[in-house]
Amino acid sequence: MKVMQRPQQAVYEEEHIVADQASYGGRILTLIMFTIVFSLLGMFFFWLGGSHINNYFVSQADKAYSEQDYLQAIPLYTWAVRFDSSDAHSFINRGYCLQQLGRDAEALPNFTRYIFLQPKDAAGFSARGESQVRLNQLNEAITDFSAAIERDADDTASYARLSLIHI
Helix, strand or coil: CCCCCCCCCCCCCCCCCCCCCCCHHHHHHHHHHHHHHHHHHHHHHHHHHHHHHHHHHHHHHHHHHHCCCHHHHHHHHHHHHHHCCCCHHHHHHHHHHHHHCCCHHHHHHHHHHHHHHCCCCHHHHHHHHHHHHHCCCHHHHHHHHHHHHHHCCCCHHHHHHHHHHHC
């Protein structure tokens, strides 16, 4: 008679990996540092791409404006100024679009912002004066048309509007 032996099983000793205890303060510091680095990278990429994105929206808005599609141009100019709040061109053209749609009260802040950005240009004063006439704010319109004439003595439209107010 033959006795069967069971194959011997390999005996493995359990080995534990030993690591230093994690520091709660170190974890917090690491998270803070990662947050700062990623925030700085995000701001850098936003700053770098902001002017290109602004140019895209301005070109699309100008195209819509030239086609007299004012309803399409307004949100495009709005996006443009979100990426560059010093874009005077977008402010005045958005104001012109609103003016063309008879939304003069909404156009006024756009012309005011344009005047803030370009105080030596008569166009903002003239445009704001036109909206003020439509809103029956005649004293303010007189002030703006006079300011436009001071900046550009050849601004015949402002002379004409000013003379009509005085009649």
